[in-house]
Amino acid sequence: MPLTRKAYRAAILHSIADPAEVGIEASYEYFEDGLLVIDDGKISALGHASELLPTLPADIEINHYQDALITPGFIDTHIHLPQTGMVGSYGEQLLDWLNTYTFPCESQFGDKAHADEVADIFIKELLRNGTTTALVFGSVHPQSVNSFFEAAEKLNLRMIAGKVMMDRNAPDYLVDTAESSYVDSKALIERWHGKGRLHYAVTPRFAPTSTPEQLTLAGQLLTEYPDLYMQTHISENLKEIEWVKELFPERKGYLDVYDHYQLLGERSVFAHGVHLCDEECARLAETGSAISFCPTSNLFLGSGLFNLPMAEKHKLNVGLGTDVGGGTSFSLLQTLNEAYKVMQLQGARLSPFKSLYLATLGGARALRLEDKIGNLQPGSDADFLVLDYNATPLLSYRLKQSNNIAETLFVLMTLGDDRTVQQTYAAGTLVHQR
Known part of the structure; x- marks a missing residue:
């Protein structure tokens, strides 16, 4: 040929x-x-x-x-496929917003026709906005990930996604079990991981919605398949952090929960990290883990301002995330517009070349794909x-x-x-x- x-x-x-x-x-x-x-x-x-x-x-x-x-x-290191239909939802901070808008919206993704329709809209929006690689949360339903990967494979896109693992502190209609989340994730990994330009991410939603048993099995999947990704949320909102302390009193902090269950590593990406301390940044850097900086969402949900200079001090890998639907735009250009303002509010500057880096090569490094993209x-x-x-x-x-x-x-x-x-x-x- x-x-x-x-x-x-x-x-x-x-x-x-x-x-x-x-x-x-x-x-x-x-x-x-x-x-x-x-x-x-x-x-x-x-x-x-x-x-x-x-x-x-x-x-x-x-x-x-x-x-x-x-x-x-552009590379989007944190975005939710099933929240496409609720982007721009009024009036709540993180925990209330999840219950009011997110969970009802995500409940529809067991239906293949719905999952296929949203996957098509979602990928078209990514490409319209110049995003060629994204690290994507599905819903708790395996179908959400199958529909997404089917659509991405047709276009030969380099995409990473995973089924949400969530076995507590969510509506009955939206929880799996520790065992079913392991079995379902494993089936998706076998079907999709490494197929064409597709990769799988083990996806516990966040510590409060997973039991210790489920987090243990998430860590086990990472051991069984060494080149998998892991994605979750960390230190986005102050009430969330307090909740994690109540649920895991034996751990010394939010990051320590994930650390204990062996979820830190070179392909682990933690969304937000707005309220991390120095010690946590150092530990993330030491393990090769990355943070996804989601300025649009952090402003929209009133979560706080990400401290990029602190992450830089620790040489912590940072990518950029739109976090649709907490974020209000698929555009990484618009996300950088907000990132600049987040830095300004902290008396720091974000140069256009650092912005370009965050949206491209920085995201690729966070995903350990800098030899291929970015x-x-x-x-x-x-x-x-x-x-x-x-x-x-x-x-x-x-x-x-x-x-x-x-x-x-x-x-x-x-x-x-x-x-x-x-x-x-x-x-x-x-x-x-x-």
Whole structure:
């Protein structure tokens, strides 16, 4: 079979390191007139168009974009598939919000037709917003994960998901048992983990909704399948933290509950971490675990402000999460808009290059996938976006005043949304066209 080779010409920008570790200038590569060459779904070359064009065959197809920026696909490290239908629900903080809105909404996912319909809407929204990889919570029903993976597999997307494990402190219609959650998760792992570009995540919802027996079995799954992911929530809300102390009085804190059941590790991602202390950040970093920073949700539910500088001090891996439906947008551009404000409220700055890092390479590192996604290095999967400088009249006018790529990037993150994403590519295939 002949290679399917294509080239894409535009301004091109990607992160190559964390600005907190190497400084801003050494953290990215920018090609004002760049060329990205794709062979069979992988990136084979990246550089200045003037240098690469002479090396290509005369008949190669070149897509040339004016007034556009090519970046890696965005990576959402925390989002809930079954909450798509309740995004933007009024008036509650975390625990009341779960009971009032979330649990009734999630109860519908035992029905295959419903799960299929929402999976289709959910994936289209991700791709419309330029998200090419997401770490996804299903519902307690295995069907939610089957429907999601079936839809993702058709498009050859790199996605990670898991069935929620929840055997207490939730409505009767929505709980599993320690044993059934283990058996159901195992069946999903056998069917989906490592199939194409799909991965499975063991998914206890959060400590209050799992018995010690269930958490033990979650840890056992991670031992049985060493390259699985683990996702859950931690230290999102002060009442939640108090509740964990009441339920697990023998543990020294919220993180220690997960630590005790052997749920920390290189592929473990903990959502929120708004109220972590220094000692907990150090322990997360020591075990190679990651945090998903969910600013939109943390503001919407009144949970608090994530301390990114503290995480950086401990060299803790941090990705970005929309946390739909606690978050109110599938857009990681809009999520970065909120992240900037969260830092401002704490007297800290979030540079546009750190923002780019969080949405791409930082997320890939949190997921231990930086050799495959999150950047545009040759050898990586060809998951990338075309961002349109003229997506809206205001964006177009504002970017004409921009003096450099830092300013352009920051404006895209403050004024940009799904309309800014002109095209989304996954493994070299066009999966969304605005």
